Amino acid sequence: MMKTSIYTFKIKLFAIALLMSAFATAQDNSDSTIASLNMDAVYERPFITQGKLPVAIGGYLEANMIYAGEEGVNEGLSFQARRLTMFMSSSFGKNLSFLSEIEFEEGGHEINIEFAAMDWYINSGLKFRGGIIMNPIGAFNQNHDGPNWEFIERPNSATQLLPATWSNAGFGLHGKFFKKGWTLGYEAYLTNGFDNSIIDNEEHKTFLAASKDNSERFEESSNGKSLFTGKLALKHPKYGELGFSYMGGVYNKFEEEGLTLDQERSLSVYAIDFNTEIKRTGTRFIGEFAWVEVDVPDTYLQEYGERQFGGFLDIIQPVYTGKVMDWNKAVINIAARFDYVDWNDGTIIETGGNIGDELIAFTPAISLRPTKQTVFRANYRYQIQNDFLDNPGAKSAAWMLGFSTYF
Amino acid sequence: MSLLVLGMVSCEKVLPGGPVDNELLDGPMSGLTIEQQNLFLKGDEAFGEIYTVEKGLGPTFVATSCSSCHTGDGKGHPNKALIRFGQSDHTGNQFLHLGGPQLQNRSIPGYAPEELPAGAPQAKLLAPATVGLGLLDAVSDETLIAMSDPSDLNNDGVSGKVAWTEIPDYVQLRPGAIENEGKYISRFGKKAAAYNILHQVSKALNQDIGITSVYEPIDPYSGMEIDPEIETVKIHHLVSYLKTVKAPTQRDENNPDVLAGEELFNTIGCANCHMPSLTTGYSPIAALSEKTFHPYTDLLLHDLGPSFDDGYTEGAAERSEWRTPPLWGLGLVKDAQGGDYYLLHDGRAHSIEEAIQSHGGEAENANSNFSSLSEEEKGQLISFLESL
Known part of the structure; x- marks a missing residue:
């Protein structure tokens, strides 16, 4: 039943995307760049070009120090070189462009091609994209560059609920439409996707990010079924941007060499994201919330939840704009982030008690932006995490001080 | 920058403190090399x-x-x-x-x-x-045999084998x-x-x-x-x-209710099986060797009557026989069970009082004695058990 509804939903979404693209072929495409959406984040980066070289390069680096403790145990002071990311883009031939993003995390402990795709521009409402695509679920997955954020840690819901920087080999289309100040964007992709590890992992919970360890997803689907990801986003400069996204498909390996291993098991993710600004005060609000549904075998452990929910809300308030040392247009912000993740929404079958497996965190922050491309950040993060049985939560906290900069 | 680092390190006071040692079940015992x-x-x-x-x-x-x-x-x-x-x-x-x-x-x-x-x-x-398993493991066989009374030679209604x-x-x-x-x-x-x-x-x-x-x-x-x-x-x-892993240590041991409860625990017969103190023999781990500790068990099998006869057995036990479970850590059990009590071998008892009143067989007398206590005395006994 669940499987049927997912396929129906996928077909409808893809049909909407195709209709929109058909409409786009007929519309005036004279204006295609004035309004950028979150989906444009991969291209909305500072690039450096040299002379008439058709290639532009860029990247960002982020590093920090952290002083952390949990439940009275002081973990001491550490220094973290979280990630070095390199971008390369080029336009070649008429209406063809390419962009890649390669990330080195923790000093090269992890090296990932997070994005490497070619775009074929038909008009602003219709572009084909193929390669290694960043699935447009929520907003953070596509807009994850460190310099864009006032917080050193990525949102928990983006890393622990959704798989941050989740990308896959695949193809699809995207585009934007403009009318009376409004911008409507869409994306629709078919890619490779998840695998059994989302319910067979060392996190002891349903954990979508476990599939990131499967590098074979860039070579072949784990089960021969594609993952559909679609997003609609609406923006008006006066009101902000609102996005709705969906990602779903069969995640498990259900057959091999014609033999049945298991029944097909589906996964669905629904997300809503937004960003807006109160013009008068400059206060910005950025948020994302996601709901995950996973078909977990009845014979499996209850620790692996069938329903998950989580999200984050950032509030950023500029408090000073002007000269700071040698920087004439520096901005100082105060900010706060609220994180919440419930990995397992439900009750324990045997007792009717509440299933815990929740995390809540609060992070106040101060940031200094000497230029638009660089941010110095000081964060204090306080977190409480409960286990499956909802026993008293483990309290942890951390001071973090660091920077993130495009180069 | 150095000042900021110093500031962070000096801000240890805003890092969350942990529960005091005797409120946690896990953790290493003291005296380990x-x-x-x-x-x-x-x-x-x-x-x-x-x-x-x-x-x-x-x-x-x-x-x-x-x-x-x-x-x-x-x-x-x-x-x-x-x-x-x-x-x-x-x-x-x-x-x-x-x-x-x-x-x-x-x-x-x-x-x-x-x-x-x-x-x-x-x-x-x-x-x-x-x-506290290392301590239980290090009690000598001789000690267990000395505590056993399979034929109830002392006629106290409690055998233990x-x-x-x-x-x-x-x-x-x-x-x-x-x-x-x-x-x-x-x-x-x-x-x-x-x-x-x-x-x-x-x-x-x-x-x-x-x-x-x-x-x-x-x-x-x-x-x-x-x-x-x-x-x-x-x-x-x-x-x-x-x-x-450390043995749980008692909390509130000087509380008058806890002290009164401890006295009742001994007098009504609970301590006949839930032996308050044992002493280990030699162990190559010095922290375990020849130590007196307080597990509230005798590590023996006791017949707890028909309501404990689940129809199944293993080892040397009869169907209604169960090894005396240690009571140490009883007051902390809820924090590992999601805030509720699931006591006895199968979790059937949802309070300490219910667990006591389920006892039969060799513990019948102790159960009867408990029932005859005043509500205040019952409360004192439970305060003692929750302090373990």
């Missing part, structure tokens, strides 16, 4: 390790890690209850060919979990707390081990069917998680001997860890 602390850490990591399909989980199983049944080293929750089945008397388990002695009631995708065979005698068991069992070849005998017709005294498990911690750990890995080892090489799913799915050294780390 550096080497023993290293082994404790390795074993702690192994205790929390999650087994996946790739690591050998199942294909049928009960849990995916030690810590999922013994959360925070505490008593188990009904969500991870074990079903043992197939044996109702001393003729042995008649259902080994049908999956006995334990039901693996969960399975990895694509496999069906085990089902309870029709007509099989069974018992539901919750995992015990895994605290040691669990003479056959033990597997891989088990090393403890110093001063006493033999009786090829059998030795077991003391771990609800029915005292496991001789020592290595025996218990190897069986639990095999029957609970479906992990074979050099000690327990038979895959419970196929019934075939297969290659070990866990390194032997990791089992030894687990044993080291479990031997050196």
